[in-house]
Amino acid sequence: MHELGIVFEIQKRLLAFAAGNGLSPASIASVVVEVGEASTVIPKYLLECWPAAMDGTDMEDATLEVEVIVAQVQCKKCGTVYPYLEHDKICPSCGAWECRMVTGQEFNIKEILVYEEDVPEDGSLGGDPAVR
Numbered sequence: 001m002h003e004l005g006i007v008f009e010i011q012k013r014l015l016a017f018a019a020g021n022g023l024s025p026a027s028i029a030s031v032v033v034e035v036g037e038a039s040t041v042i043p044k045y046l047l048e049c050w051p052a053a054m055d056g057t058d059m060e061d062a063t064l065e066v067e068v069i070v071a072q073v074q075c076k077k078c079g080t081v082y083p084y085l086e087h088d089k090i091c092p093s094c095g096a097w098e099c100r101m102v103t104g105q106e107f108n109i110k111e112i113l114v115y116e117e118d119v120p121e122d123g124s125l126g127g128d129p130a131v132r
């Protein structure tokens, strides 16, 4: 299970984000990550590792949200794009199985949310609690 390593990686990026924006790590409210359905990351394990990894850090109140991106492939014969898992890798238009992956292998930090009261007063963050 490599999800713990991934959680630590997210943690590192959050710290870098806080430092880069003049924020305290404690002001991070939550983080949203996107995980492709066909990636090797299992959202359930990620969520299970999260509290243990964050416990005792400045970010222990930060919550993790995982958004799953449906794995889509494109048929090499007819070009149809279809959800890979739903159709069991068989093109619904022509029945061919040769395809290439379009989406589903991503792993991104989509959004980092900070507590609004900690937004610097110069308004550099535009008063929007959602910061990418």
Ligand SMILES: [Zn+2]
Pocket (backbone or CB within 6 Å): 075, 076, 077, 078, 079, 080, 091, 092, 093, 094, 095, 096
């Ligand atoms: Zn096809």
